[in-house]
């Protein structure tokens with residue numbers, strides 16, 4: 001999801017925004033696709049791109065900020081190298097999501113919307129992953145996992161953390 | 165001999181290890197020098213059996229499940245490639261009881277065909293609905309859909325054909341079709357399964373709708389939580405373009421139609437149709453006041469039909485087999501089938517497509533087999549986070565729109581979430597309020613402020629601070645939200661809250677302080 005620092009140097013956020021705008025068109029309705037392109041690339045919407053996007057789409061900066069802040073998913077600061085999204089919606093609650101949450105928060109030593117001190121993992125809540133018959137569900141770096149027990153979570157996390 | 169093996173690429177199957185099983189089967193086959201062909205399908209929707217592996221044999225597709233990578237060597241040893249016996253052997257997939265008792269119209273091909281093979285799709289009856297629509301013309305296509313009695317499956321259950329006719333009749337230079345694939349309701353996954361398992365059916369439904377209303381452009385607003393569905397859908401759209409089913413001359417006629425995917429960004433309220441349109445236009449997802457109806461003035465101010473994935477995916481069968489065929493399923497004013505989704509604490513969770521009219525109890529026990537924990541089922545939430553919580557005494561309610569309205573509940577998108585007797589209903593009522601506060605678009609006070617107050621008041625009840633007064637206040641607050649909210653987020657949040665209070669009052673009684681949900 002996020003890229004290595006070398007790639008970031010090659011592709012400054014502004015260039016990524018410019019490429020997305022060139023692809024999507026200089027229209028207001030290009031805004032969400034452009035924000036997604038940035039977040040896909042950098043894990044967040046870099047602040048320095050906002051004036052540029054505003055100008056290119058003929059919007060005010062406040063307008064762009066307003067959109068970024070409205071949507072829960074857009075981040076304004078870089079996340080950890082791995083993103084853990086824990087489903088807290090009803091079907092997962094029925095299968096032990098609150099206990100899993102307690103385990104995850106304790107193991108990682110962070111709460112929701114926080115990043116571990118070593119910068120490896122950001123924890124976020126999500127309200128349903130469409131995996132409700134295999135609850136509780138967790139998404140790690142875009143992959144959904146079902147019937148996640150505390151042990152299974154630890155094993156799942158060991159894998160990407162080992163790699164990073 | 166070349167063996168064909170079917171393994172789902174569905175998110176839920178993958179969430180239980182389908183990819184690792186596919187890799188293990190490939191590796192075993194290679195090391196044994198056996199030639200196999202793995203076809204990645206959607207899931208048939210029996211999730212307790214996933215990863216479900218099927219092998220093609222002369223007597224049909226034999227299923228094995230749930231398979232883990234560690235089972236693969238033994239499966240080869242038992243000659244599973246020719247349907248050999250093994251403890252995980254389930255028999256012919258389509259003849260499993262769970263499927264045989266269903267009525268699969270919309271999901272007939274899901275889990276069966278390769279979702280990205282147009283050849284498979286055509287061989288399984290695909291595009292007959294579109295051919296029929298193009299042959300009979302716009303007016304008769306509209307009539308067919310109206311006469312089928314089909315109502316929107318996204319939640320509000322508005323008659324699909326009437327919505328289409330309104331947009332068709334509305335003056336406007338450009339008309340739009342928008343498919344609502346936001347599937348924000350917790351406890352629901354039928355849109356996802358269809359998108360991953362048979363995306364051409366949605367594309368066909370959108371083509372028929374676009375043709376009938378006179379739109380040249382369709383959008384699919386897909387939630388960002390479904391990256392796997394997005395990949396499959398994008399590939400399906402590209403394949404349809406390559407084969408002339410999308411583009412300037414659809415099926416070599418003068419009808420032009422293109423489809424663009426727009427990804428959501430984690431806002432539940434963007435499933436509400438007008439907030440969704442705002443979002444496509446690049447704005448904050450705030451609800452628009454109605455009127456004007458989107459069918460008259462929707463996307464970019466133009467006449468727009470917004471329909472749920474399942475509403476649109478049901479249309480090809482209506483056109484292919486006729487309005488009457490579809491209308492013959494169901495009861496009263498609830499015609500056709502609904503893909504119910506059984507989730508939460510349920511033994512046999514998954515997708516059950518059935519005609520309206522079976523009871524909740526049949527679904528929970530005959531299909532679902534009771535709770536997963538083996539404890540008694542105490543509460544069931546039907547219809548997503550804005551749906552009512554129902555107790556055992558209401559399990560004999562028939563699953564149709566009117567019967568559910570009769571018990572102050574709703575079917576919504578057909579999601580059914582099961583809780584056993586360890587559930588704390590006050591905590592769920594609090595969750596419903598806090599979810600509303602979290603997701604409110606902020607446009608109207610009863611919802612924006614009311615939900616925050618609602619959480620405080622429930623905390624007062626739980627903390628036993630002047631409980632009778634707090635309960636009275638909660639009811640008042642719910643009344644204000646019901647009456648004064650602009651959309652169903654604020655307007656229906658009282659449904660889970662009050663149903664919990666109504667049916668499970670004991671959970672709101674004096675007790676030790678609990679942690680916040």
Ligand SMILES: Cc1cc2nc3c(=O)[nH]c(=O)nc-3n(C[C@H](O)[C@H](O)[C@H](O)COP(=O)(O)O)c2cc1C
Nearest residue numbers: 316317318344346347348435436437471472475652
């Ligand atoms: C808060 C809120 C969320 C909604 N979420 C969805 C959704 O995720 N998917 C959906 O199809 N409809 C959703 N709806 C219903 C839509 O507003 C709309 O009725 C529906 O898309 C119309 O399509 P249909 O007639 O085919 O059901 C939601 C409504 C509200 C008020």
Ligand code: SF4
Nearest residue numbers: 605607608611651654
């Ligand atoms: S009820 Fe809530 S979500 Fe709906 S318009 Fe009002 S504030 Fe927005």
Ligand code: FES
Nearest residue numbers: 087092129131132
């Ligand atoms: S409620 Fe957690 S995946 Fe749906």
